[in-house]
Amino acid sequence: MADKKWMPRWFYQLASPRWCYEITGKLLPFFAVAALLLLVAGCVWALAFAPADYQQGNSFRIIYIHVPSSILAQSCYMLMAVAGAIGLIWKMKVADMVAKCCAPIGASVAVLSLATGAIWGKPTWGSWWVWDARLTSMLILFFLYLGIIALNSAIESERTAAQSTAVLALVGLVNIPIIKYSVDWWNTLHQPATFKLTERPAMPAEMWVPLLVMVIGFYCFFAVVMMLRLRNEIIQRERRSGWVRDLIAG
Amino acid sequence: MAHVYKVDGPFWGALKRDLLLSYRRKSDLVNPLIFFLMVATLFPLGVSPDPTFLADVAPGVVWVAALLATLLSMDSLFRSDFEDGTLEQILLSPQPLYLVVLAKVLAHWMLTGLPLTLLAPVLGIMLFLPGDGMWGLVLSLLLGTPTLSLFGAIGAALTVGLRKGGVLISLLVLPLYIPVLIFGSAAVQGAVTGLPLGGYLAILGAMLSLGLVMAPLAIGAALRISVSG
Numbered sequence: 001m002a003d004k005k006w007m008p009r010w011f012y013q014l015a016s017p018r019w020c021y022e023i024t025g026k027l028l029p030f031f032a033v034a035a036l037l038l039l040v041a042g043c044v045w046a047l048a049f050a051p052a053d054y055q056q057g058n059s060f061r062i063i064y065i066h067v068p069s070s071i072l073a074q075s076c077y078m079l080m081a082v083a084g085a086i087g088l089i090w091k092m093k094v095a096d097m098v099a100k101c102c103a104p105i106g107a108s109v110a111v112l113s114l115a116t117g118a119i120w121g122k123p124t125w126g127s128w129w130v131w132d133a134r135l136t137s138m139l140i141l142f143f144l145y146l147g148i149i150a151l152n153s154a155i156e157s158e159r160t161a162a163q164s165t166a167v168l169a170l171v172g173l174v175n176i177p178i179i180k181y182s183v184d185w186w187n188t189l190h191q192p193a194t195f196k197l198t199e200r201p202a203m204p205a206e207m208w209v210p211l212l213v214m215v216i217g218f219y220c221f222f223a224v225v226m227m228l229r230l231r232n233e234i235i236q237r238e239r240r241s242g243w244v245r246d247l248i249a250g
Numbered sequence: 251m252a253h254v255y256k257v258d259g260p261f262w263g264a265l266k267r268d269l270l271l272s273y274r275r276k277s278d279l280v281n282p283l284i285f286f287l288m289v290a291t292l293f294p295l296g297v298s299p300d301p302t303f304l305a306d307v308a309p310g311v312v313w314v315a316a317l318l319a320t321l322l323s324m325d326s327l328f329r330s331d332f333e334d335g336t337l338e339q340i341l342l343s344p345q346p347l348y349l350v351v352l353a354k355v356l357a358h359w360m361l362t363g364l365p366l367t368l369l370a371p372v373l374g375i376m377l378f379l380p381g382d383g384m385w386g387l388v389l390s391l392l393l394g395t396p397t398l399s400l401f402g403a404i405g406a407a408l409t410v411g412l413r414k415g416g417v418l419i420s421l422l423v424l425p426l427y428i429p430v431l432i433f434g435s436a437a438v439q440g441a442v443t444g445l446p447l448g449g450y451l452a453i454l455g456a457m458l459s460l461g462l463v464m465a466p467l468a469i470g471a472a473l474r475i476s477v478s479g
Contacts (some may be wrong), residue, residue, distance in 0.1 A: 136428070143425035150421045154412055160479025164408045166473050168422060171404055174445075174460075178429070 084166025386441025
């Protein structure tokens with residue numbers, strides 16, 4: 001294979017479930033500690049020390065859960081689609097497993113995002129739900145997760161299930177830019193994006209720094225849950241291979 | 251005489267075959283239309299027969315009914331071809347799968363989406379849709395139903411290998427149908443209130459173009475996965 005050289009070695013190593021199991025075992029404690037520290041610090045900072053909003057008072061503090069969970073729900077979908085594509089193209093078992101593990105986590109985070117949004121909407125807009133573009137596209141994202149979970153559990157063969165869900169995830173990828181730009185394209189009740197790569201956030205640093213801590217904490221927490229699920233999945237699928245038998249025999 | 255290969259040969263061949271097969275089973279053709287009519291009847295009886303109320307909800311009701319009728323007819327798109335092995339032959343053949351899939355979807359649309367569009371004004375009258383809204387209704391359905399067929403075929407291709415694809419296909423496809431429904435019924439509302447339709451129709455057209463280019467690729471990939479699995 002002439003084109004093998006430009007691919008970094010770790011990419012090929014990722015294809016080995018055993019290597020993946022070992023490396024996640026080493027990384028897991030670091031991410032677990034980071035997630036715990038960041039989430040505790042971020043929560044205390046956000047709920048007790050960050051200044052109250054001049055219009056919304058203390059009710060705005062739910063932003064510290066709402067924004068990280070919304071960002072994570074979308075990132076998780078993108079990870080699922082990318083892992084699915086890698087599984088389709090390079091037929092990598094681990095990528096299939098990553099894509100499979102993403103769906104339930106993403107669905108839960110999407111629920112968290114929708115629920116916190118509803119709780120925030122009640123005092124601010126006066127209703128739990130409005131049919132606005134951002135909310136609707138987020139709901140569609142949640143439905144896509146549910147469809148992917150349903151399809152995955154309906155197909156018996158692991159390989160076919162992984163490929164089919166990958167195709168569906170890639171088709172649903174269309175929704176991600178719609179969520180992202182829904183607040184710019186339509187005149188919505190939902191406020192514009194909190195974080196942008198190109199600009200400073202509209203709120204003061206005492207407000208957005210704890211939010212950033214929470215976002216990073218959420219990502220670390222996601223990494224922990226992801227790795228735990230992935231390790232389970234690897235053990236379950238590789239249960240007939242020698243190294244797993246050795247592992248279980250201790 | 252040398253055989254001349256035509257690029258569009260498989261397209262017309264598949265289209266003709268599907269139309270002919272459906273023509274020979276005429277009862278299947280009428281079923282989605284009857285369903286369309288019945289669902290629309292449920293709303294005046296279930297919600298309220300008041301003409302002003304019905305006129306308000308008519309665009310949404312007709313669109314939802316058309317969407318559900320398309321969805322229900324979707325499951326059979328590849329089913330019989332899968333069961334008798336034709337699908338395997340299509341996948342094995344050297345003809346471009348893209349064209350064959352596109353032809354199958356087009357045949358499906360000609361037999362469900364197009365009749366639904368033509369029947370829609372009747373439902374509009376039953377639901378007291380103002381006369382100004384009729385053109386919006388027909389035009390939006392004309393641009394929207396092919397998109398529904400294309401997106402639905404992705405779901406049909408993914409579930410064709412499963413024994414019970416029926417409910418699952420709705421779960422997979424309905425999220426993709428929501429944008430079409432939003433802009434489709436908004437176009438009818440716009441036509442009723444006298445707003446310019448161009449924007450809505452342009453977005454429906456954009457979704458159709460995206461579907462025409464991308465969906466057959468996804469359908470083809472999904473078919474290969476379903477058949478090999």
